[in-house]
Amino acid sequence: MAVQTKTIKLTVTRYRPEQERAPVTQSYDVPYNEDWVVLDALQWIKDFEDGTLSFRWSCHMGICGSCGMMVNGTPKLTCAAFLRDYYPGEIRVEPLSNFPIIRDLVVNIDDFMQKLEEIKPYIIRADADTAPVGKGNEFRQAPEQVEDYHQFSMCINCMLCYAACPVYGMEPRFLGPAAIALAHRYNMDSRDEGRDQRMSFVASSEGIWECTFVGECSVVCPKHVDPAAAIQRTKLATTNDFFKSILMPWGNK
């Protein structure tokens, strides 16, 4: 008696700019394996069915941030989205929303890379490169001080929050959740002295003020960074700065 092989249907966005004017969809029947994630299914298609399907992936353990896609309409790391959570239903795989598509499931993240650079995501202090190094020369930082920024340092740049953010979808100049969270991460780091430099950029109208606190960014974040909290705290801090600058102009050099 023939063994009945279970399969699951994946419907995938295809866009090959050399051949299609606009994205279309293509469906594949993939062997169903309850240990597989969506990424395994895509890799099976590529290896054994259709080598023309393109997507990004690397670590397969939820830390490199390469494999974010829309899975049944929700931004997910496809290495952490198990087929068993959808079976026997079908799975729709699309490129991350709010980004231009380069090809198939590969999106263009130039905009984020630019914004990341603009928020100066590094320790700013005069002696960051020149302070003595080696045994005993660390900048001291108590565990509670690490806690102040640690959560916001967990961002893997996977872009799920941008795909979930309705504001970024309408106003691409908005800095967006991950970039703001990372700016906040450095602002909150006791070793850093660059807050003023960073805030002149972050506090501009396209920086944080566009955010309407939908909070979807924090819902979809696979690393619990909670960018919405970073945005809220940044707004509060900026407001405080503003009032201080009016009430105590001499104190804000």
Next chain:
Amino acid sequence: MDNISHDILIIGGGLAGLRAATAAADEGMSVGLVSKVYPMRSHTVSAEGGAAAVVREDTNDTLQLHFEDTVKGSDFIADQNVVEYFVHEAPNELIQLEHWGCPWSREADGTVSVRAFGGMSVNRTLFAADKSGFHMLHAMFQTTLKFDRVHRYDEHFITKILVEDGVCRGVVAIDLRTGEFRMFTGKATILATGGCGRLWAFTTNAFINTGDGLGVAYRAGAPLSDMEFPQYHPTGLPGTGILITEAARGEGGYLINKDGDRFLKDYIPGRMELGPRDIISRAMMQEFEAGRGIQGHFGEHLLLDLRHLGEAKINEKLPFVRELAENYVGIDPVKAPIPVRPVVHYMMGGVRCDIDGQTPIAGLYAAGECAQEGLNGGNRLGSNSLTECLVFGRRTGHAAAQYAKGLGDRPVNNLTKLADEEERRIVARFFEDSSGDERVGLLRAELQQAMERNVGVYRTKEGLEQAKTDVQALQQRFKRVRLDDKSKVFNTELQAALELENLLDIAETVVEPAILREESRGSQARRDFPDRDDKKFLVHSMMFKTPDGPRVEWQESILEWPNAKLKEMVPVARQY
């Protein structure tokens, strides 16, 4: 074809490549950083446990001890001058990265914490919980953004090193986004492309770890060295091979067999779970053979028991372990032990280079996992490799800059011709020739199975000869590969074919020296030659590419050197 020119080219944007980039930029060099992925996607990101250096006053640690642990861990074929430099520079580099923002875990007084690690006789591994590689990579990458002299070329896949009159002049790369070929020229080129764990089916390595720098260097005439020594990490998750960090044992976890026994008492009682990886992996295989493994969904495994550590400590020190075990095997380590088995993790071998990262090809350097500068020998100690990336990334970047300063501009006419030929080769082979009938995915799977079957923890001459035959057959079949995808924009099938070409070339440099090294040392365990043979094999293998297959040269390990500051070690039986 475009020619993009910088003083220094760096291939690979992981920890070693980024550190080399900042070091070269500090010397006033214009740096072109060429990487097949965005730098923050590099495999450094997956490292978990931490990075070793003598940084604390209160642990009775010394440079001599770190040196001795590393040399002994290498099973005595490390180059000891290189180890001496490494332990000396390690504290500088890890504290520099602290100044650059790395969120190391801390003590109450604000100093950096250290934890125990396998083969380290003193607690000396700095860590950022159990996402050390992630934090180190992001801190390093984000710091690189302030260096104006570092110019990134993300998602560019290199296919060839350009050598003219014996001198490395640059590389040819495909811009994945457009599919266009580009020539990169520089006065010096540094390979920092990582390892090749994807040679095997069961590996902790990312999909991108296909040894591209190793492949292009080998074809350009550089020797690949000590490739018979892949590291088997004791604790991979069955099925996926996902890494469960050694820090789980550093924090006190137990390895147990099906009888609930901490079986390492029978193998390495002096160190137990904190033994070096080669010895523990062998002990696990012997437990399987003795019938004390546990049959699971994905074959045999043993158990890593963290329950006695308690939820609070697991959450504080090992949160990622908990997340990975819950997500990928459905086990909460607070409540149940984690199934684990030995898994391919790291290449001790790489492109042969000296302490400056200089390879035998003038102008070509290597750093990080893709380099064999002499640090790791037959077995790397856990938490030495992240430090290695920084220490030798910096030194190599600096050395390449000094070399480049002595050179003027040179014409590129002839290079353009070589680069055009390379483009022609790839277009003709993969786009114009549709006569073949082999699939990239299938050949890769068969290669990985062949390596898995016969190039594992324990080896025999017969098995290795079979692997050699298998690899040769696959190399022949590769000539008949046909692509489905003939388009230019983000053609990941072409990339996969070129990666497979690299893997197939590298495979012979792993199998051949494993056959020739008729002894057991470090991670090479030969059933037919169970003893270490110091008379013949205190040497590094170096494999050179020839039309008739790999040619070997042996090079003596450096056991004494001028102006030593530490006391050298004479090889003795490796007992713990």
